[in-house]
Structures are given as structure tokens and as C-alpha cells.
Amino acid sequence: MSVSVLGSGAFGTALAISLAGNGPVTLWSRTTEQAQLMQQSRENSGRLPGVTLPDNICVTADFEQAMQSDVLLLAVPMQKLRGALTLNSAQLSGKTLVACCKGIELTSGLGPVAVINQTVPVAHPALLTGPSFADDIARGLPTALTLACTDAGLGENLQQELTTANLRLYRTTDTVGAELGGALKNVMAIGCGAAIGAGLGDSARAALITRGFAEMQLFAALRGARPDTLMGLSGLGDLVLTCSSELSRNYRFGLSLGLNQPFDSATTVEGVATAQAMSKIAANEGLDMPISSTVAKLSSGDYSVTDAIQALLGRPLKEE
Numbered sequence: 001m002s003v004s005v006l007g008s009g010a011f012g013t014a015l016a017i018s019l020a021g022n023g024p025v026t027l028w029s030r031t032t033e034q035a036q037l038m039q040q041s042r043e044n045s046g047r048l049p050g051v052t053l054p055d056n057i058c059v060t061a062d063f064e065q066a067m068q069s070d071v072l073l074l075a076v077p078m079q080k081l082r083g084a085l086t087l088n089s090a091q092l093s094g095k096t097l098v099a100c101c102k103g104i105e106l107t108s109g110l111g112p113v114a115v116i117n118q119t120v121p122v123a124h125p126a127l128l129t130g131p132s133f134a135d136d137i138a139r140g141l142p143t144a145l146t147l148a149c150t151d152a153g154l155g156e157n158l159q160q161e162l163t164t165a166n167l168r169l170y171r172t173t174d175t176v177g178a179e180l181g182g183a184l185k186n187v188m189a190i191g192c193g194a195a196i197g198a199g200l201g202d203s204a205r206a207a208l209i210t211r212g213f214a215e216m217q218l219f220a221a222l223r224g225a226r227p228d229t230l231m232g233l234s235g236l237g238d239l240v241l242t243c244s245s246e247l248s249r250n251y252r253f254g255l256s257l258g259l260n261q262p263f264d265s266a267t268t269v270e271g272v273a274t275a276q277a278m279s280k281i282a283a284n285e286g287l288d289m290p291i292s293s294t295v296a297k298l299s300s301g302d303y304s305v306t307d308a309i310q311a312l313l314g315r316p317l318k319e320e
Helices: 010-019 032-041 078-087 112-119 134-138 152-162 175-197 202-222 233-242 249-259 270-285 290-300 305-313
Strands: 003-006 025-028 057-060 071-074 096-099 124-129 143-148 167-172
Touching: 003 010, 010 025, 010 134, 032 057, 071 078, 071 152, 078 112, 078 270, 096 112, 096 152, 112 124, 112 175, 124 152, 124 175, 124 233, 143 152, 143 175, 143 233, 152 167, 167 175, 175 202, 175 233, 175 249, 175 270, 175 290, 175 305, 202 233, 202 270, 202 290, 249 270, 249 290, 270 290, 290 305
Parallel strands: 003 025, 003 071, 025 057, 071 096, 096 124, 143 167
Antiparallel strands: 124 143
């Protein structure tokens, strides 16, 4: 089974490096300049400096060349996924498409598998998600992820083909639960980063993780996810990782809010759009999700950190 990774950012490059241990991999980049630089230097110096690309990774900007593979891993930001799929829907028809992004689309409230189903209805969709940092995967450190696919047979084949020496995949057919776990934890990571940046301490972070996870479970149940999925790698596992490490972009963004410092606008922070989408859906459905709502207001500039603290601590007392 041949594999192409569409997207040469940090995560896409890291996946290509790990998968190269199984055989040749095509890594597609949007620009010819970037593809040529990586192909010649054998390094993604802008995103993964110091990590050498194996010889059997071919970096190209030729989309037709990337389309020749049996399996296409979509390592593009969630908010750009629909546009990329729509633009290339004819070429992607009938392909096995594995989304490697996390988030909820702001315009539709859908996750990546649902977006694939809408835009390329004759494709075979799956999702790769879970607690992982690109640098860890690229350097060969052991990482466990969730592979979600409603087609159990295809899921088994993908699990076998995409598992590598350092990448262990666990399988589920609950794509909705896997989508939501990977998306919603980013919202909580922003909140935890803001709490630490504001000097509120580790006890406050623990409270946000715990109560935030309760909101994730509530929201996932509304969307028809299985409760056990959120207890796995794509939910609790990813939540713990992203709420406790500065390697998480969402956590770093929250940290900058807490510290009242500027943040690099070129860095993708999926949790911002996800918080907006999540809060809108929760309000429409009458769900009480105060942390998500507060993070949405904080990340959009409608709340200061002081406002956020007062909003959460001033809520009526209740049972756990």
C-alpha cells in the first residue's frame, strides 16, 4: 500500500519520516520552492530543524504525482480542509483519505471526517488523531494514536499499514468521538495555558482539565459519540498532553493570553475557531459549557483574563 502525505508542515513531515520506515513515501508541499529545498537539503528546516529526511521520502509539489498513492494522509489545518478537498474533489474521488487535523469547522460545526463525506462523497475517509507532537514522532520517540474509520475492514488494513516502529495505532469505528476528542481538547488547552500564564497555579489547571473534560463528554454525547471513545487516546490522552506542555500551540497561545504577550499570528491555533463553533452549538442546544464559552470570549478578545476568572469563579455552586 503506497502512501502520500499532503502537507509538509511539522506534523505532515513527521508522519512521512515515521512512515518511511515501512517503505517509500511521497510528501507533497504546496510550493515548488519549498519542495525543492526540502528535497535537496533533506530537512524541513523551518518546521523540524535538525531532523534528516530518509532517502525514501520524495518531496514534491506535483499534485498528480502525490495522487498516485493508495492512501493519502491529509495534514492540512482544519479550517482549510474543505477548500483543499473541494478544489481537488475529482482527483480525490475513490481515494482512501486519512484526515490528520483536529478541530471543528467554524462555518458548519463539522469535524474532518464529516467534511470529507460532504466534499468527496465517494472517497473512503478515516481519521488519525491522539496525543502526539511532531517533534517526538520525527525523532522516533514512541507515540500511540487513534485510527478512526467507520469501515471496520478498511480500518484494520490502515492500522496494519500505518503502524510503524515508533507509531502504534489503536482502532475504533467511532469517528465522531475521535473527531471531537481531538478538537475539543484544544479549547481546554487554551484555558489551561491562560491559567498558568496568569499565575493561577497547577491546582487551577487541574480543575480546568477535569471540568473541561466533563464538558467534552457532554458535547460528545450530544453529537452521538460513544462515551468510551473520549476516555481513550483521542480524548483524555490528548487532553492531558496538550494541557501540560508548551510544545502545544494551543497551550502556548493561552499562555500568551495569560501573560498579556503577543503571539505569532502565523502559527495555527485550531482551538480558537473550535471554541467559537463549540460555544455556538452549545448555546443553540441549551448546553451549559462555561469553560468553552469563556475560552471563546477570551481568545476572541471579548474577555480579559480577569473577566474569565470572575466568570468561572462567580458561577452558582452545584453538584459535581
